[in-house]
Amino acid sequence: MKLWLRKIHLTLALLSGLFLLIVSLSGAVLIYAKDLQHLIQPEKWLVTPAEKPLNFDTLINSVQTQTQQKTVFLMPEQNPTMAWQFRLANNHYASVNPYTSNVIYTYQSTDTIYGFTLALHRWLLFESSDGNKPFKNWMSVCALLLLINVLIGFYLWVKPKNRIKRLAIKPKAKLRVLLYQLHTVLGVYFFVPLILIAFTGMAFNWKTQTQSVLELVTQNKVTNRPAPPKIPV
Template structure:
């Protein structure tokens, strides 16, 4: 039986090892995407607040963006409570963007994905929970328009970013296989499925036959020969990282296969759409709500939030959506949503994270679990280390395989030499 598992482990690894190594490497790079982006481009994200000057009205910041392109359609504005953070203003793009048609054609959000309020103003990182991308006019991933970063005290436009033009988009595209289009995405998805079987068969092969062998298979022997060291790097470190790699691979399937996403909601007996968002009451006289008015109402309704992402309605009946991040949110993505009448500013309702159905809550845990952000910086560090180990396992595994082949050939040649 063990020979069967060894063969499965070997040939599945040979078939998918290169893809797995690339996915692990790019995944490790993306774990600290936000932190690296802010470290490399601090002027894009941070300003020095003046001692006396107050923040400018959002309308003035919107005008500064529109001055760069009079035809630009504002899709969303994101304001942080942190006085040192810039204000992010995103333009409406294609499907899945603020102000555009929602990804997957659903009202307000993709199944288990992020609403347009969450996407609005988000300047970095893959935002769509379903992992779909579209080469929209805006140039952003998922068809999002470009994002402008403004100094909230002076109104100066500090930067304009198209996510597709960034290093991290390239890493994300490699990670998801999109560089090869639908075929590349399928290859990554199938390789991820195979990786789950590789991890399972690897644990079966690791399982020691005796108690004495347990310590040997859980301890690295750093002063051993190259062959033994390579063996320990593959077997011992493989054991310690197996659970983490399994979680990363399992959650990664949600970005590769629609059936996997559907399965989450089927298993949890939940509706992917969730409750229908309330509608605005059309007012014939008077104008629409402004971003400033929406921000004031949102702060009154949800005081103390870390950020307010305001997404403008795409038609005359939709509500203004304000996505808020609580200071005590359980993890990244555990956000709340406030709905405002686009004409009167009257609060129409609120959908807190804990009020979402089980399927949506489970689905939203996938991204922080996949990226290692579920427990903050400590779990991110673990994720990076495990991803780097994941890059090495195909290499150490091939070395072990070649060593066995050489050993087998020597055994075959030895009887032949004796016969002569």
């Protein structure tokens, strides 16, 4: 039984390892992607604050006039030095100075560091001509494989005796032994975070399925987020 579980543990890691590496690296970059954008290209994302932003109607009308596109939604910022982002009907975005209503940059999502990293993180950048993102299902499968693998790894550690004594790293051990100890110790310490990361990653794509699992485990009903208000056109 233990031997078979080890083989399954290794096989699942090999099947999903490359994709999980991409997801991990892109997820780490994603945390700081907007900060990098602001640092590298401040003229496109930062503005000089004035007394207070213009009202929504004025901003929407001005942006629609400048871009010749209807505004789908806008994203105000709490930070007074940051430009506001508008999504347009042609699926482009506009970075707008909220104090003057000037459009300072128009772009597609993947033109930015944040958008590129997010697309890589969620669906490996690939999008078919009809707008489908087939790789997003594979990324969810990899998250599921990670969840299963973490559970198997935890079982392999917790089942034998002396499990606490095996939570030790001996720096002078041979490289193979040292790597095994690091694998075990880090896997146990990060067991809960890895489970949460894998499950929430799947929830971005498999919303209905993960919601059903969550409601079953918690015996509570998940409350859906209210729909955002529509912009009058």
